[in-house]
Amino acid sequence: MAFLQIQFFSTALNVASSVNVILPEARQGIGVTASDGDALPKVLYLLHGYSDDHTIWMRRTSVERYAAAHHLAVIMPAVNHSFYCNEVYGERYWDYVSEELPQIMHRFLRLSDKPEDTYVAGLSMGGYGAMRLALTYPERFAAAASFSGAVNAIRELEHLPEIRRKNWERILGDLSQVRDSEVDLMHLLQQNAAAPHRPRLYVSCGTADFLYGQHQAFVPALRQAGWDVTAYEKPDTGHEWAFWDEQIRAFIDFIYE
Numbered sequence: 001m002a003f004l005q006i007q008f009f010s011t012a013l014n015v016a017s018s019v020n021v022i023l024p025e026a027r028q029g030i031g032v033t034a035s036d037g038d039a040l041p042k043v044l045y046l047l048h049g050y051s052d053d054h055t056i057w058m059r060r061t062s063v064e065r066y067a068a069a070h071h072l073a074v075i076m077p078a079v080n081h082s083f084y085c086n087e088v089y090g091e092r093y094w095d096y097v098s099e100e101l102p103q104i105m106h107r108f109l110r111l112s113d114k115p116e117d118t119y120v121a122g123l124s125m126g127g128y129g130a131m132r133l134a135l136t137y138p139e140r141f142a143a144a145a146s147f148s149g150a151v152n153a154i155r156e157l158e159h160l161p162e163i164r165r166k167n168w169e170r171i172l173g174d175l176s177q178v179r180d181s182e183v184d185l186m187h188l189l190q191q192n193a194a195a196p197h198r199p200r201l202y203v204s205c206g207t208a209d210f211l212y213g214q215h216q217a218f219v220p221a222l223r224q225a226g227w228d229v230t231a232y233e234k235p236d237t238g239h240e241w242a243f244w245d246e247q248i249r250a251f252i253d254f255i256y257e
Contacts, residue, residue, distance in 0.1 A: 047122030084129030206237025
């Protein structure tokens with residue numbers, strides 16, 4: 001795989017921004033299986049968690065090796081602590097990830113722009129971001145995944161201690177107004193349940209993860225609303241990279257089933 005570090009000016013954020021990209025190659029070095037084909041690569045947008053940045057997937061997993069055999073490009077943006085939202089007191093990260101970033105990547109790189117070739121996945125905060133993209137724009141994606149995702153975070157804000165509310169208020173403003181809004185996944189999965197095209201969803205979490213309760217609430221809600229969801233729970237597993245390395249490989253296999 002070719003590895004690109006791209007710096008560009010984001011109009012949505014009004015600042016220079018960075019994104020990491022891995023692109024398939026017809027030939028690889030020793031020990032890596034390559035895919036060979038003339039078709040434009042399929043595209044996976046891969047989102048980071050709250051405490052990390054756009055470099056973390058390449059540093060902590062073998063995603064490059066997993067993608068290499070499938071002619072799959074992987075795009076990894078940085079969104080700081082935004083929770084993939086337009087911040088009330090900050091920057092427009094939702095506009096950046098959902099609109100500007102895909103346009104820029106297709107302008108810079110030769111990638112498939114077909115919805116059937118486009119995927120999104122993420123861990124923790126990135127799991128929320130991936131599900132928000134898929135549930136908001138179901139027509140854009142063939143599949144989406146959340147690993148240990150904060151998928152019911154919006155409906156648990158009222159239980160947060162005061163010290164943790166400050167960052168959420170910076171992002172979302174009045175927290176009493178966010179339930180059943182465009183940032184609430186439980187609302188979105190109902191709102192777009194009848195969309196003519198809906199991606200396949202893959203949602204996983206360890207049973208010892210502090211976000212497992214959110215997983216347990218989210219998966220049945222998806223199924224009740226009629227979404228095509230595959231759920232996986234790994235016993236005695238917490239919020240950890242060994243699990244996410246397994247899961248990104250599992251999701252790439254899921255894409256190509």
